[in-house]
Amino acid sequence: MSTSGRSRAAGPDETPAIGRPRDANRDVAILDATLLLLTEVGYDQLSMESIAARAGVAKTTIYRRYRDKVALVAAAVEYRSQSSPPAVGPGGLRGNLLTLVQWLAEQIAEQEIGLLGALFAGMRSDPGLAAEMRRILRRDEAAMTDQPLREAVKRGERLAPHAAELFAEVAPAVIVHRIVVAGETCDERFVEHLVDDILLPLLRGHPNKPARTERGTGSKGTRS
Incomplete structure (x- = not known):
């Protein structure tokens, strides 16, 4: 968490x-x-x-x-x-998402699997705990996405409705699967894949259109 x-x-x-x-x-x-x-x-x-x-x-x-x-x-x-989530930088929505996803992956990687399992099980058995954990998660999701998405809109980006909720539903789930289920690290290539091929198209309302055109010429452009 x-x-x-x-x-x-x-x-x-x-x-x-x-x-x-x-x-x-x-x-x-x-x-x-x-x-x-x-x-x-x-x-x-x-x-x-x-x-x-x-x-x-x-x-x-x-x-x-x-x-x-x-x-x-x-x-x-x-x-x-x-x-705390990283501050918004000058790199546009893609740059800020890359930084944010890398930070989020580091936070998740540091969590103890036993602790996460105990919390998830507790949330299923105790509605009071579930409500408290959801309160914390909603607050922290807002803290993560508020500034990057608000700045993107100020710069003229057109985002899908409920973009913040989409990020919160998809990004942590993909990262947890990568780290816990697949047993892999979230390296630079994977972070780029998650941002370019999944998050940016989803947040912009074009889930079938990978955002590869924003990658710099020096970007690897491949995923592990």
Whole structure:
């Protein structure tokens, strides 16, 4: 779950501190323990008691920060992923998509397969977790695509309706398949293939017309 860098160790249910300041080290210990146990035992078997034991804190310490397991897991996911999408550059839509797809591939490659599997399974069994994960994903998808697509429109690009949603549906799925299922890396040639042959035609409303004409003369133009 790649996020856009607005995460912090504090959870969404915190209240203003009264009295003794909160120990930031405990915050980190709780979130780290949550991620480790989530990978080890899965979402359904994850409990506040086991997290407290692994983090070396009292269960009440966790409940002062997070109202329930869903809130804690969501906070842990946001805490783990702190990289921001790349800034828009001068290279036009294609250049910005190449940079964005490469960044997205790096974020996905860094994720632990066991953690992703635990989250996906948890989303199927707990509607509350599913809602939280979708909230995070929608927010981060908007953070990824808002600037590149807005700048493209300003430069006169004609994009398909719901272009941002199309990018969010296609790009991560293709990258996950490449890394997890095929066991391949997302090298430069593959990134160019994904952008030129799939994303640009799709975002422009011409899914059967690969955008090869935008490639520079030095581009390899082949895919692995």
